Amino acid sequence: MRDRAATVPVRRRVAGLALPVVVMMLASACLAVSDAGSSAGGEGVSAGATKPEYQRVFGGVEPIELTLQSPSSPGVGGSVHIEAYADALREWSGGKLDVEIAYANAIAGPDDAPSALADGRVDMDYLYPLYEPSRFPANGALAKASLLGEHGPVAGTLQALGAYLETGMSTPEISDELSYEGIRMLLPYGPTTSLALMCTEPRDSLAELQGAQVRVSGSAHAVQAEALGMSPVSLPYSEIYEALQRGTIDCAMGNGWSNGPLGIVPLAPHYTIDADTGFARLPFAIGFGQAEWESLPLVARQLIHDRLDVYIERMLSDYIWPAMQEAAGQMAEHGGEFNDFASDVERPLRETNRELLDDVRNSKALDGERFLNDVNAALEKWKGIVEEMSIPAVPDAEFAGWYREGRIDLDGFMERIRSEVLHAHRPR
Missing domain, CATH: 3.40.190.170 (Bacterial extracellular solute-binding protein, family 7)
Structure with a gap:
């Protein structure tokens, strides 16, 4: 270097x-993203x-x-x-x-x-x-x-x-x-990709989530974790492995492709996600x-x-x-599995998600109502684009088997x- x-x-x-x-x-x-009217020089x-x-x-x-x-x-x-x-x-x-x-x-x-x-x-x-x-x-x-x-x-x-x-x-x-x-x-x-709970043992229901120490990345994740009875912990991602190894946290809110290279999957091989009621990404x-x-x-x-x-x-x-596929293999090697949340998790998570979206609507940093309308319209548009291309809605639990050809x-x-x-x- x-x-x-x-x-x-x-x-x-x-x-x-x-x-x-x-x-x-x-x-x-307040320069625009397009650089229109900027002082950029030379031929383009x-x-x-x-x-x-x-x-x-x-x-x-x-x-x-x-x-x-x-x-x-x-x-x-x-x-x-x-x-x-x-x-x-x-x-x-x-x-x-x-x-x-x-x-x-x-x-x-x-x-x-x-x-x-x-x-x-x-x-x-x-x-x-x-x-x-x-x-x-x-x-x-x-x-x-x-x-x-x-x-x-x-x-x-x-x-x-x-x-x-x-x-x-x-x-x-x-x-x-x-x-x-x-x-x-x-x-x-x-x-x-979307976030899941990666835990040292299966934690799918509210009773199993109660009191669990979970590493989170942002304020929205902390709010969601607290709504499910967990205790959010803020840690740099470089410290997640040691915290799981020492037992100072029970779970990390994350995904296999980013946590796999950190060595986290063997320590927290139990992967729980809900395709309908999600965590903030x-x-x-x-x-x-x-x-x-x-x-x-x-x-x-x-x-x-x-x-x-x-x-x-x-x-x-x-x-x-490719990293998701590799993480799935590591999970299997270490006794882990993919799970959906139990039915009692859906209601508090949905309620908390509505509150987070209300925070966006009431934001002083932008026109929150218009922004959410734009987001929802764009999501509908790009859902149609993805469907037009026949890209399948493969769940996390089936991804590794479906992705065998690797492209x-x-x-x-x-x-x-x-x-x-x-x-x-x-x-x-």
């Missing part, structure tokens, strides 16, 4: 020093431009260094989509985008990512606004609303991804509050340092945005679904993501 401070181009260090001025300008100007390309068209325009651009961050080691599930995205940026720019990946959160941990993006230590990274709902209330509204929709691992995941991307990118309050912090929002919602955003973004030529911005399709597709096909045809889905979401918000 090279010394970041020693190799950051001069223009980036100057931009970082000027950040307070940039943030004040952003706060007053049209939506759907080919690789040779991109490379032609990059021919007149000086080399640009970018640093992306991955939470995982090289070549493993949590890095493969980031590596594929970095390769696409290098290739489509004709090598003019010199992309380095900082593995295993080497520059900044998840809690420090907003600051690291704003001060230029890293250019692109995951963001978890739900960790700080008071700092990012509009993003917090998206996190609470994410309990809506179907919760299956394939059709439900794609429905939610399309709907929350479309709604989140069309809701300026969500991107604005990140801009005020010196962060350009690339995606408001990354690919993720664990949405994350993809951010880019605003000061660095403002310094890039237009064609670089456009490529960074347009090739997010690679990031999205490869995260689903090369990370999430889901995403070509049609990704074309709709490009044409109906990404193209509408590309820099110009």
